[in-house]
Amino acid sequence: MVRIKPLIVFSIRLFFLLFILAAIGVLVIWFTIVPSLPSVESLRDVQLQVPLRIYSADDKLMAEIGEQRRRPVELEDxxxxxxLAFLSAEDDRFYKHPGVDWRGTLRAVWLYSLSMGQGRVPGGSTITQQVARRFFLSTDYSVTRKLREMLLAFKVERELSKDEILELYLNKEFLGHRAYGVAAAAQVYYGKTLDELTLAEMAMIAGLPKAPSRDNPISGPAAAMGRRDWILGRMLELGHITEAEHAEAVAQPNTASYHGPVVELDSPWVAEMVRQDVVDRVGSDVAYNNGLVAYSTVRSKLQEAANRVVQEGLLEYDRRHGWRGPEDRVSAEELDDPEALSERLDAMRPIAGLLPAVVMSVDEEAAQFRLADGTGFELTLEAMAWARPFLERSAVGAAPETPGDVLEAGDIVRLRQVDGDWRLAQIPEAEAALVSMKAETGEVLALVGGLDFAHSQFNRATQSRRQPGSAFKPFIYSAALDDGYTPASRVNDAPVVVNDPSMERAWKPTNFSHRFFGPTRLREAMVNSRNLVSVRLLMDMGVDYGRDYVTRFGFERSELPNGPSMALGSASITPLSLTAAYATFANGGYRIEPHYLYSIRDTDGEPIYEAEWALPCRNCPDIPPPNPPAVAEPVEQTPEAPELRRPGLAGEESEDGGEQADSAEPELMGPPRPRRAEQVLSPQTAWLIDSMMSDVIRRGTGRRALALGRDDLAGKTGTTNEQRDTWFAGFGGGVVTVVWVGMDSNESLGRQEQGGRTALPLWVDFMRTALEGRPEVDRPVPVGISRALINPETGLRARPGTPGAIQEWFHSDNLPPLESGAEDSEQADPYSIY
Known part of the structure; x- marks a missing residue:
C-alpha cells in the first residue's frame, strides 16, 4: 500500500502536468496559429482557374487557351x-468525420513516430484537408503545416457543406497532363464527357490525386493499372459495386491516350486574333485563368469552306508547276529498319492534310509506300500523272511514263487522300489569304491566313502587306467619277512615260497584254483592266487629290505612293483592309470597320466587353440605330436594260436555307453597341462603280465567276508586275470576299498566273458556299442617277434610233453633251483625255 500511494500521487501530478502542457499548447495554437489562419469564406465564391475559350458565332469551339485545363462541373451533374470512386480512394468516411479523421490521423502519427520524423508517411489527410491545403496552404511537409491544415479543415467544415467541399475538390484537384478537375481529366485521357466514362475509367481518374505523374495511365501505365484495380477493390469492399461489375471493370485494358482540346472549328488565325485582342483588353492573367469566353464573328460553315478552298487552290496551283522532287531521303539501312522509319516520319508533322510517307520500292507499274503508323499501300502512275518535272516557274518537263520517272526507293514524299484514294502531293511553295465579311456590318465571316497554321503562323490576311495591282483601280475610278468623269468618258490607252517621285527612274507603264487600244471609255477600261487609262486618269486629276480621296476607304495616306504608280495598285496593303474598302462599294458608300470579336463574357455569361460597331443608317436621324438596317427590297428592272441589274444586300442565311433578318440571330451576337457609320461615298458613285464591276464579271477579266449562275456579283481582278501577287476582290448577296495568292519570298508565280486564273477560282469556290441559300437581291437605282443612250465610239449622248447606240448610266447632273454630228463630235467632247 505504501508503494502504491506514491505511484498514484505521481500519476496525478503527471496528469496535471500534461494537462497544463496541453493547455499551454492550446493557448499557443490559439494565439499564434489560429489568428494566422485564412478566412474560408472566400471558398463560397472561389473562382477556379479556367482557360480562355473562343467560339464561333454559331457556338463552335475554336480554341481553348490557358496553362490549366479545367471545366468546372456542379456536383449534381x-x-x-x-x-464514390474518389471517396473510396481518398476518404471513405468523408460524410462522417468533422473535417479530420482521427483514425487516419492517429495512424499517420504512429507511422511518423516510427520513422523518427525522417520523411512523409501515408494516410491522415481527408478530402477536406486536401481542399484546405490546395486553396490556402503550401505543399511543404512539416508538423506545423499539418497542424494548420487540420485546424483549417475544421473551419472549412463549419463554413461549407460536405457537398460543397466535395465539388470544390473534384473541380480543383490536379490530375496530370495540365488537367485540373475530373471533367478536364475525362477529356484529356479519354476524349469523353463525364457521363460517357466507364466504371474502369472512373476508377483510373480517381487514382490520380495521390501521384499524378507516377500513377498516370499515359506516362506510368503499369502503376496506374495497379492503382485502378486497388480502387475497384475498395469500391467492392465498401459495397458500391457488385462482384460482376468489379470483374468486368478489372478486365478492361488501359485505353487512355492524350486528347487535346476538342476544337470543333479549325480557325486558328481568327482564334489567335481574338486571343490577342482579349489579352490586350483584360491582361494575360485574367484572360488565361478566369474562365472568360470570347465569341468571334466567324460562321463555321463559311470558315470550313475557306479552309478547304485555300488548301485545294494552292495544291492546284502547285500541280500546274510540276514536281520539285522528294522532301527528304532515307538510306538503304534505314529503309530496312521499321522503327527508324517510323521515328523519321513521326518527326514530319502532317501539313494541310498532306501525310509524310517513304517510298519502299518502285517498279514499272507502281510504287510501294509506307506511312508513319506502318500502313503500306501502292500508287500507280495515275496517282502521280501530274508530276511533270519542275524546270522553272513558267516551264515544266515531259509527263512521266512510269512511276520510276518520278520516285526512287528511299524518297520521303507527301500523300493526300482524294475521295478515299491516295495521290502523290507536295507542300505548295505559294501561299494564300482569304477574307470574307458582311458588307453592312464588317463582321468577318471567314478568314484564312495561309496554307496551314501549323506550318506557318504568319497571318497573311492581316500582317502581309502586298501590292493589290488592278484590284485598286475601283478607288481611282471612284475618285474620277466624283471629279467630273463619267463611265462614258474616253481616256487614251496609249504609251506614256512618267517621272514618278515614288520610283527611282522614269516609269513606262504598259497593259498586261503589252498592246494599246487608243481612246477607251471608262467602263470598258474597267472591264478589260486597261492600265494606261488608270494612270492617265490619276495624272489628270492630280496625285494629291487621288491620295486624299482614297483615304476615305480606310487606307492611310502614308501607305499610298506619292506618284502615278498608285493608279496601278503599287501601295502595300493587307487583304483585310482591301476587303473592308470594297465593302464601301457593296453597302452603298458607308465606311465600315472589320470586326472579328463580338463580345467577351465572364463565367456567369455576363458581358465584360462588347464591340462598338459602325453600321449604315439610311434616312434616319442622327442617333445610333438599335439594330442593323433592314434589307432593301428587290426592285423589278425594266426590260430595256436587263444587263444593268444591280445586286442587293441579302440577310443572314437561316438553318433551313432561307433568309432571315440580322435581328433574328442568337441573342449572343448583339448587335453590340452600334453607332452610325460615316458615309464616305455618295450612293450614286457607289452604285456606278458597282455597275462597272458587275460588267467585269459579265464580260471582263472576272468571267470565271459566271459559273456561280448569279446576276448580283461584282468584282475586280488584280495582278502585279512579274505576277508576284494575284488578287480577286468582289461581292454579292451582301458578302464581300478578297483572295490573294502569292509567294512569301515575293518571287513570281509564273508568267501564266494572273488574278483571273490564280485567285478568282478560289473566290468562286468559296462564294458558292457563302451565297448558298441567299436570293439575288437587286439594289435599286438611287435618286440622282440617270440613264441615257450614248455613242460607244465617242462617249457622247446619242439620239434615239442612232445605229449602234447603247445605254449608259450617269450622275443626273453630269450627263455628256448631245452628239451634234460626226464632224463636231471631237470638239464637243470635253470628257476625253488624250
Whole structure:
C-alpha cells in the first residue's frame, strides 16, 4: 500500500502536468496559429482557374487557351460512381468525420513516430484537408503545416457543406497532363464527357490525386493499372459495386491516350486574333485563368469552306508547276529498319492534310509506300500523272511514263487522300489569304491566313502587306467619277512615260497584254483592266487629290505612293483592309470597320466587353440605330436594260436555307453597341462603280465567276508586275470576299498566273458556299442617277434610233453633251483625255 500511494500521487501530478502542457499548447495554437489562419469564406465564391475559350458565332469551339485545363462541373451533374470512386480512394468516411479523421490521423502519427520524423508517411489527410491545403496552404511537409491544415479543415467544415467541399475538390484537384478537375481529366485521357466514362475509367481518374505523374495511365501505365484495380477493390469492399461489375471493370485494358482540346472549328488565325485582342483588353492573367469566353464573328460553315478552298487552290496551283522532287531521303539501312522509319516520319508533322510517307520500292507499274503508323499501300502512275518535272516557274518537263520517272526507293514524299484514294502531293511553295465579311456590318465571316497554321503562323490576311495591282483601280475610278468623269468618258490607252517621285527612274507603264487600244471609255477600261487609262486618269486629276480621296476607304495616306504608280495598285496593303474598302462599294458608300470579336463574357455569361460597331443608317436621324438596317427590297428592272441589274444586300442565311433578318440571330451576337457609320461615298458613285464591276464579271477579266449562275456579283481582278501577287476582290448577296495568292519570298508565280486564273477560282469556290441559300437581291437605282443612250465610239449622248447606240448610266447632273454630228463630235467632247 505504501508503494502504491506514491505511484498514484505521481500519476496525478503527471496528469496535471500534461494537462497544463496541453493547455499551454492550446493557448499557443490559439494565439499564434489560429489568428494566422485564412478566412474560408472566400471558398463560397472561389473562382477556379479556367482557360480562355473562343467560339464561333454559331457556338463552335475554336480554341481553348490557358496553362490549366479545367471545366468546372456542379456536383449534381457528376456521375454517382465517379464520386464514390474518389471517396473510396481518398476518404471513405468523408460524410462522417468533422473535417479530420482521427483514425487516419492517429495512424499517420504512429507511422511518423516510427520513422523518427525522417520523411512523409501515408494516410491522415481527408478530402477536406486536401481542399484546405490546395486553396490556402503550401505543399511543404512539416508538423506545423499539418497542424494548420487540420485546424483549417475544421473551419472549412463549419463554413461549407460536405457537398460543397466535395465539388470544390473534384473541380480543383490536379490530375496530370495540365488537367485540373475530373471533367478536364475525362477529356484529356479519354476524349469523353463525364457521363460517357466507364466504371474502369472512373476508377483510373480517381487514382490520380495521390501521384499524378507516377500513377498516370499515359506516362506510368503499369502503376496506374495497379492503382485502378486497388480502387475497384475498395469500391467492392465498401459495397458500391457488385462482384460482376468489379470483374468486368478489372478486365478492361488501359485505353487512355492524350486528347487535346476538342476544337470543333479549325480557325486558328481568327482564334489567335481574338486571343490577342482579349489579352490586350483584360491582361494575360485574367484572360488565361478566369474562365472568360470570347465569341468571334466567324460562321463555321463559311470558315470550313475557306479552309478547304485555300488548301485545294494552292495544291492546284502547285500541280500546274510540276514536281520539285522528294522532301527528304532515307538510306538503304534505314529503309530496312521499321522503327527508324517510323521515328523519321513521326518527326514530319502532317501539313494541310498532306501525310509524310517513304517510298519502299518502285517498279514499272507502281510504287510501294509506307506511312508513319506502318500502313503500306501502292500508287500507280495515275496517282502521280501530274508530276511533270519542275524546270522553272513558267516551264515544266515531259509527263512521266512510269512511276520510276518520278520516285526512287528511299524518297520521303507527301500523300493526300482524294475521295478515299491516295495521290502523290507536295507542300505548295505559294501561299494564300482569304477574307470574307458582311458588307453592312464588317463582321468577318471567314478568314484564312495561309496554307496551314501549323506550318506557318504568319497571318497573311492581316500582317502581309502586298501590292493589290488592278484590284485598286475601283478607288481611282471612284475618285474620277466624283471629279467630273463619267463611265462614258474616253481616256487614251496609249504609251506614256512618267517621272514618278515614288520610283527611282522614269516609269513606262504598259497593259498586261503589252498592246494599246487608243481612246477607251471608262467602263470598258474597267472591264478589260486597261492600265494606261488608270494612270492617265490619276495624272489628270492630280496625285494629291487621288491620295486624299482614297483615304476615305480606310487606307492611310502614308501607305499610298506619292506618284502615278498608285493608279496601278503599287501601295502595300493587307487583304483585310482591301476587303473592308470594297465593302464601301457593296453597302452603298458607308465606311465600315472589320470586326472579328463580338463580345467577351465572364463565367456567369455576363458581358465584360462588347464591340462598338459602325453600321449604315439610311434616312434616319442622327442617333445610333438599335439594330442593323433592314434589307432593301428587290426592285423589278425594266426590260430595256436587263444587263444593268444591280445586286442587293441579302440577310443572314437561316438553318433551313432561307433568309432571315440580322435581328433574328442568337441573342449572343448583339448587335453590340452600334453607332452610325460615316458615309464616305455618295450612293450614286457607289452604285456606278458597282455597275462597272458587275460588267467585269459579265464580260471582263472576272468571267470565271459566271459559273456561280448569279446576276448580283461584282468584282475586280488584280495582278502585279512579274505576277508576284494575284488578287480577286468582289461581292454579292451582301458578302464581300478578297483572295490573294502569292509567294512569301515575293518571287513570281509564273508568267501564266494572273488574278483571273490564280485567285478568282478560289473566290468562286468559296462564294458558292457563302451565297448558298441567299436570293439575288437587286439594289435599286438611287435618286440622282440617270440613264441615257450614248455613242460607244465617242462617249457622247446619242439620239434615239442612232445605229449602234447603247445605254449608259450617269450622275443626273453630269450627263455628256448631245452628239451634234460626226464632224463636231471631237470638239464637243470635253470628257476625253488624250
Amino acid at each position: 457528376m456521375p454517382e460512381r465517379l464520386k
